[in-house]
Amino acid sequence: MKRWSGRLLTMFVIAGLVPAVVAWAEYADVTINTQSEAEGVAPVIFPHWFHRIRFQCSVCHVDLDIRMGAGTTGITMEKLIDGQYCGACHNGNIAWSIDNCDLCHSGRPGLETGVKGGHETMGPGLY
Amino acid sequence: MTGINMRSLAVLMIAGGLALLAMLLLASLAEAQSDPNRFNRLMKPAAERNAPPPEDGIHDADSPGTHLLQTPREAFDALPDSKSGNYVQWNAAMDEGLIEPRNSLTMVSTPPIVLDLNIVREVKGSMPDVVYPHKQHTQWLDCSNCHPAIFIPQKGANQISMASILLGEKCGVCHGKVAFPVSECRRCHSRPKEQTAAN
Numbered sequence: 001m002k003r004w005s006g007r008l009l010t011m012f013v014i015a016g017l018v019p020a021v022v023a024w025a026e027y028a029d030v031t032i033n034t035q036s037e038a039e040g041v042a043p044v045i046f047p048h049w050f051h052r053i054r055f056q057c058s059v060c061h062v063d064l065d066i067r068m069g070a071g072t073t074g075i076t077m078e079k080l081i082d083g084q085y086c087g088a089c090h091n092g093n094i095a096w097s098i099d100n101c102d103l104c105h106s107g108r109p110g111l112e113t114g115v116k117g118g119h120e121t122m123g124p125g126l127y
Numbered sequence: 128m129t130g131i132n133m134r135s136l137a138v139l140m141i142a143g144g145l146a147l148l149a150m151l152l153l154a155s156l157a158e159a160q161s162d163p164n165r166f167n168r169l170m171k172p173a174a175e176r177n178a179p180p181p182e183d184g185i186h187d188a189d190s191p192g193t194h195l196l197q198t199p200r201e202a203f204d205a206l207p208d209s210k211s212g213n214y215v216q217w218n219a220a221m222d223e224g225l226i227e228p229r230n231s232l233t234m235v236s237t238p239p240i241v242l243d244l245n246i247v248r249e250v251k252g253s254m255p256d257v258v259y260p261h262k263q264h265t266q267w268l269d270c271s272n273c274h275p276a277i278f279i280p281q282k283g284a285n286q287i288s289m290a291s292i293l294l295g296e297k298c299g300v301c302h303g304k305v306a307f308p309v310s311e312c313r314r315c316h317s318r319p320k321e322q323t324a325a326n
Binding site: 024025026027028029031042045047048049050052053054055056057058059061062063064068088089094100101102103104105106107108109111115116118 | 171175176177178183184185186190191192193195196197199202203212214215217226228229230231232239266267268269271272300301303304305308
């Protein structure tokens with residue numbers, strides 16, 4: 001009895017851990033790791049949801065010339081410091097300044113570039 | 128001496144059994160509460176939607192910056208719910224004035240140029256025809272976001288299939304990634320086909 005309850009307990013603990021391991025990125029979170037880890041910083045996570053509450057799509061995707069494809073724009077810190085792309089707002093004037101490195105560079109190690117949280121990322125395979 | 132041992136063993140067994148039952152009950156309750164369709168791995172359990180950054184699987188929970196970020200749940204609390212994507216009806220939120228996304232970087236927001244023009248696409252299959260509303264799209268986007276790179280602005284010039292959309296082309300450039308996913312069939316396939324004489 002005791003041995004069995006012990007085994008069951010172990011099974012419960014394992015069963016309880018499995019769903020905890022499954023993680024769900026917020027829909028449309030963009031992860032960018034084209035250069036970050038190679039340059040020694042954590043990958044970037046861009047939350048679409050936070051930005052679309054405040055700005056329409058066209059502000060970034062037309063006015064700021066950010067392309068609709070994860071990792072295809074060729075964003076570098078030099079360009080941001082020059083006021084391009086994210087740097088147009090993240091300058092301490094419209095939004096917080098880019099010296100808050102770890103607010104963007106907050107991805108876990110080994111993160112691949114892409115758009116997360118959608119149908120393509122949670123299924124057993126791509127369509 | 129053996130009597131006491133036997134009795135204590137019996138008590139231990141009963142207690143162990145009861146504890147096990149309680150655990151089973153709690154586990155099944157928790158399971159039922161999280162989502163009745165828990166077996167479906169593709170379906171996001173309601174309790175796990177809009178997870179805070181440290182728990183979303185892509186942020187590094189050990190990074191101090193992760194814990195300073197706003198949680199989606201907090202931001203979405205006042206916004207109308209939907210069944211997929213961010214679980215927010217973004218257009219309704221904008222129409223109701225709950226969010227006021229700017230259309231320029233300047234602090235003075237000018238009204239966007241909204242085009243109220245519906246395009247009906249008659250589909251080959253048995254699904255209802257697609258009604259594409261320019262209005263909802265131009266509330267967020269500029270003409271140049273779609274024209275002419277994604278859609279040629281000419282009637283009949285664009286071949287669109289669900290396969291290409293699922294591969295991230297045409298509507299799939301946004302729908303399935305940022306805008307509501309293609310699982311919301313009837314939001315696009317919304318105009319019933321006209322009944323023919325044969326029917």
